[in-house]
Amino acid sequence: MTRRERFALAFYDQAKSDWDVYNSLAKLRLARCHELHYLQMACEKLAKAYALRKVDADVDSVTEQHVAFHSFINAYLRSPAVAKAYAGQDARHRELCKTSGTIAREIEKLAPAVDRKAFPENAEYPWERGDTVLTPCKYSFPALSLLEEPGGRAFLRLVAEVVRDYTPTA
Amino acid sequence: MPTKEEVIRSLVSHHFRVEAGLEQILVIPGEAAEPIKLLEVNANTFPSGTVDVFAFSPTQDVPFVTEIAEVTPEEFERLKRRDLSLPAGWTLVGATAVHRPAA
Numbered sequence: 402m403t404r405r406e407r408f409a410l411a412f413y414d415q416a417k418s419d420w421d422v423y424n425s426l427a428k429l430r431l432a433r434c435h436e437l438h439y440l441q442m443a444c445e446k447l448a449k450a451y452a453l454r455k456v457d458a459d460v461d462s463v464t465e466q467h468v469a470f471h472s473f474i475n476a477y478l479r480s481p482a483v484a485k486a487y488a489g490q491d492a493r494h495r496e497l498c499k500t501s502g503t504i505a506r507e508i509e510k511l512a513p514a515v516d517r518k519a520f521p522e523n524a525e526y527p528w529e530r531g532d533t534v535l536t537p538c539k540y541s542f543p544a545l546s547l548l549e550e551p552g553g554r555a556f557l558r559l560v561a562e563v564v565r566d567y568t569p570t571a
Numbered sequence: 572m573p574t575k576e577e578v579i580r581s582l583v584s585h586h587f588r589v590e591a592g593l594e595q596i597l598v599i600p601g602e603a604a605e606p607i608k609l610l611e612v613n614a615n616t617f618p619s620g621t622v623d624v625f626a627f628s629p630t631q632d633v634p635f636v637t638e639i640a641e642v643t644p645e646e647f648e649r650l651k652r653r654d655l656s657l658p659a660g661w662t663l664v665g666a667t668a669v670h671r672p673a674a
Contacts, residue, residue: 454626457659469619476625481633494589571626571636
C-alpha cells in the first residue's frame with residue numbers, strides 16, 4: 402500500500418468513527434452542537450479520504466490543508482455511481498444536488514478552518530454577536546434545521562452512502 | 572463498450588442537466604489510460620481558494636475513473652491568470668471548454 406493509500410484509509414477510518422459517534426449522539430437528545438461537531442468532523446475527513454483517491458494527489462497538501470466538503474459533495478453528486486442511481490430522474494437528482502449543496506456548505510462553516518470572522522457560529526466555542534455572547538450548547542443552529550426536513554434526511558442518507566461505499570482507490 | 576469521448580459527452584450533458592449553476596465544463600486533456608478529468612465552473616458553489624479534485628470509481632456506463640473538481644467563475648478567472656494552481660496532472664493547455672447549451 403502506498404503512503405497515499407495509507408493516509409486515504411486512515412482518514413476514512415477516522416471519518417467512519419466520527420460518523421458512528423454522530424449517529425449515536427443524534428439519538429441521545431443532548432445539545433445539538435455535539436452531534437453537529439461530529440457530523441462536521443466526519444464530513445471533513447471524508448472529503449480528504451476522497452481527495453486522496455487521486456493517484457497523484459499531493460498527500461501533504463491534502464492532509465494539512467482544508468479540503469472543501471461542499472466541493473466534494475457536489476462532485477460526488479455528479480459522479481457516475483450517483484448518476485446511475487438517478488438515471489431517468491433528472492428532476493429528483495437536481496433537487497438533491499441543490500439541497501445537499503446548501504447543507505454541505507452550512508456544515509462546512511462549522512469547521513475550524515473556515516473564516517471565523519465571517520462565520521462565527523461553530524459547534525465548539527462561544528462567539529459574540531453585538532453585545533451578546535452565544536454558547537454552542539444553547540444555540541439552535543437554525544441554518545442546519547434543514548437536516549430535519551426531507552432534503553436533510555436525503556443528505557444524511559447520501560453521507561451514509563459515501564461512508565459505506567468508500568475504497569482507498571477509485 | 573463506449574469510447575472515452577462518448578462517455579465524456581454523456582457525463583457533460585448530464586452534469587449540465589442536474590446542476591443549474593454550471594456555466595462551463597473543461598475537459599482536461601490526458602492519455603487514453605488516464606482518468607476522465609472534468610473541471611466544472613459552477614456559479615452555485617463557494618470559493619475555497621484551492622482546486623480540490625475527487626476521484627470516482629468506474630461503473631458499467633462509465634468504465635473509466637472520473638476525476639471531478641469544481642471552481643467558482645471567479646476562481647476560474649484566477650486559474651486563467653495563474654493566480655491559482657491546478658493540481659498535479661491537470662492543465663488548461665489543450666483543455667476543451669464545453670459551455671452550457673442554450674435553453
